[in-house]
Amino acid sequence: xxxxxxxxxxxxxxxxxxVAAPLGCFVVWRRMAYFGATLAHSALLGVALGLVLGFxxxxxxxVSSVAVTLIVVLFQRQRLIGSDTLLGxxxxxxxxxxxxxxxxxxxxxxxxxxxxxxDVLAVTMxxxxxxxxxxALVLATLAVIWRPLLAxxxxxxxxxxxxxxxxxxxxxxxxxxxxxxxxxxxVVGVLLIISLLIIPAAAVRGVSRTPEQxxxxxxxxxxxxxxxxxxxxLRWDTPSGPSIVVAATVLFTLGxxxxxxxxxxx
Amino acid sequence: xxxxxxxxxPLVRADGVDLRIGRTQILSHVxxxxxxxxxxxxxxxxxxxxSSLVRVILGLLKPSGGEVWRxxxxxxxxxxxxxxxxPVLPITVRRLLALAGPGAADKTQAVLAEVxxxxxxxxPLQELSGGEFQRVMLGRALLRNPDLLVxxxxxxxxxxxxxxxxxxxxxxxxxxxxxxxxxxxxxxHIVMAATDRVICLNQHVCCSGAPEAVSRSPxxxxxxxxxxxxxxxxxxHQHDHAHDLHGHVVENSKAAGGRA
Numbered sequence: 001x002x003x004x005x006x007x008x009x010x011x012x013x014x015x016x017x018x019v020a021a022p023l024g025c026f027v028v029w030r031r032m033a034y035f036g037a038t039l040a041h042s043a044l045l046g047v048a049l050g051l052v053l054g055f056x057x058x059x060x061x062x063v064s065s066v067a068v069t070l071i072v073v074l075f076q077r078q079r080l081i082g083s084d085t086l087l088g089x090x091x092x093x094x095x096x097x098x099x100x101x102x103x104x105x106x107x108x109x110x111x112x113x114x115x116x117x118x119d120v121l122a123v124t125m126x127x128x129x130x131x132x133x134x135x136a137l138v139l140a141t142l143a144v145i146w147r148p149l150l151a152x153x154x155x156x157x158x159x160x161x162x163x164x165x166x167x168x169x170x171x172x173x174x175x176x177x178x179x180x181x182x183x184x185x186x187v188v189g190v191l192l193i194i195s196l197l198i199i200p201a202a203a204v205r206g207v208s209r210t211p212e213q214x215x216x217x218x219x220x221x222x223x224x225x226x227x228x229x230x231x232x233x234l235r236w237d238t239p240s241g242p243s244i245v246v247a248a249t250v251l252f253t254l255g256x257x258x259x260x261x262x263x264x265x266x
Numbered sequence: 267x268x269x270x271x272x273x274x275x276p277l278v279r280a281d282g283v284d285l286r287i288g289r290t291q292i293l294s295h296v297x298x299x300x301x302x303x304x305x306x307x308x309x310x311x312x313x314x315x316x317s318s319l320v321r322v323i324l325g326l327l328k329p330s331g332g333e334v335w336r337x338x339x340x341x342x343x344x345x346x347x348x349x350x351x352x353p354v355l356p357i358t359v360r361r362l363l364a365l366a367g368p369g370a371a372d373k374t375q376a377v378l379a380e381v382x383x384x385x386x387x388x389x390p391l392q393e394l395s396g397g398e399f400q401r402v403m404l405g406r407a408l409l410r411n412p413d414l415l416v417x418x419x420x421x422x423x424x425x426x427x428x429x430x431x432x433x434x435x436x437x438x439x440x441x442x443x444x445x446x447x448x449x450x451x452x453x454x455h456i457v458m459a460a461t462d463r464v465i466c467l468n469q470h471v472c473c474s475g476a477p478e479a480v481s482r483s484p485x486x487x488x489x490x491x492x493x494x495x496x497x498x499x500x501x502x503h504q505h506d507h508a509h510d511l512h513g514h515v516v517e518n519s520k521a522a523g524g525r526a
Contacts, residue, residue, distance in 0.1 A: 028354055029354055029355045158346050161342060162344065208356075211361070213356070
């Protein structure tokens with residue numbers, strides 16, 4: 001009989017992977033990996049805020065991610081600081097402020113490793129409710145903005161000339177990304193969230209012909225990574241979050257090989 | 267404006283448009299219109315502000331002064347300069363066209379036939395040649411049933427045969443669908459033969475009118491050099507008087523009147 005904690009871990013992990021992968025496709029297509037990394041690193045600030053102010057940590061991370069998103073959007077209007085520099089500042093100052101804040105919390109014993117690298121084997125039913133509730137919201141939003149966001153990704157100026165409300169669609173996308181980071185933290189931790197977004201998407205690029213196909217295949221690759229990683233973690237007693245990422249990387253390598261073989265035959 | 271019965275119904279109009287970016291004056295006091303069923307071509311040297319003017323007219327750039335009027339509900343088909351789509355995004359011609367708008371998926375094959383690109387439907391977009399890509403993007407623009415087609419340097423990277431075919435196609439579409447066309451080019455002579463009105467731009471409007479008249483104007487010669495003007499005049503002459511071996515002069519307005 002499979003233990004309850006493993007069932008919960010599988011349900012939570014697969015849920016996160018299936019939500020993250022289609023979003024991750026846009027992260028890959030729009031070359032926003034560094035923005036995702038910034039959200040993830042600064043998420044620790046959200047954890048610290050949640051602990052200090054005493055509200056739910058997922059909510060804390062969601063709030064800090066939304067704040068970071070809005071700062072990035074606001075700063076896009078100025079040109080004196082490059083966007084990569086700004087993202088670097090936000091990522092590491094968020095992480096640092098979070099760590100410093102946590103060090104002040106003498107009364108609370110904080111398992112820092114659980115936030116940095118995730119602890120999927122410890123997910124509760126409450127966490128699963130967050131993942132599936134938030135995940136449904138994310139996927140519903142993505143379905144609504146799919147066409148305009150894809151048009152903007154293919155050619156921004158063309159889409160704007162045809163009347164796509166660029167700023168609104170972009171902000172909606174960045175906010176769904178912020179929510180995804182918040183719900184994924186428990187599974188792989190803030191340092192590895194980005195891997196669940198981009199590695200499955202990158203793994204299936206070589207075997208995809210349309211955007212929709214790539215999104216569906218990426219979701220499958222993400223789910224498979226979670227399942228393989230969790231069983232490997234159990235079998236060899238390795239940390240669960242990193243094991244999932246390693247499994248995804250193995251899939252990515254396989255995807256590269258299959259893509260190369262296809263290309264050679266074509 | 268609408269007093270002259272020969273003036274086509276205006277689709278877009280720029281009135282005294284100024285554009286400054288930082289301290290640089292890009293456009294100064296530009297007036298222009300494009301009417302239904304009319305092909306208007308913007309010519310001018312590099313850096314003359316042609317693309318900027320197009321982007322102001324499309325509403326992508328806000329003018330610093332003056333006004334841009336667009337017919338309410340105007341549907342625009344736009345072919346931007348860029349000829350590539352990032353290979354990180356997998357997409358076939360058929361899927362791109364299906365995304366053009368509601369109901370586009372059903373008309374994909376018909377529109378590909380219209381632009382002579384039927385056999386490209388299942389090809390990945392990134393594998394197309396420059397000319398094929400332009401045809402597909404033109405097809406995509408047509409799927410939106412545009413009133414106005416805007417083409418920014420549509421001939422980049424296309425060989426001469428492809429250029430003539432593309433102009434031929436645009437001319438036919440203008441007649442069959444009655445759409446207005448605004449084109450940008452610095453490729454002078456082919457453009458001139460396939461257009462109703464030429465606007466010569468160098469920050470401001472240097473001269474404008476029928477291609478023949480513009481090519482003879484001193485402002486045009488000053489802008490492009492007498493050699494270019496002469497070459498152009500020769501070309502226009504050959505085009506308009508191909509059957510006139512006895513020296514009878516056919517007026518340009520009659521000879522070029524393709525949209526009566």
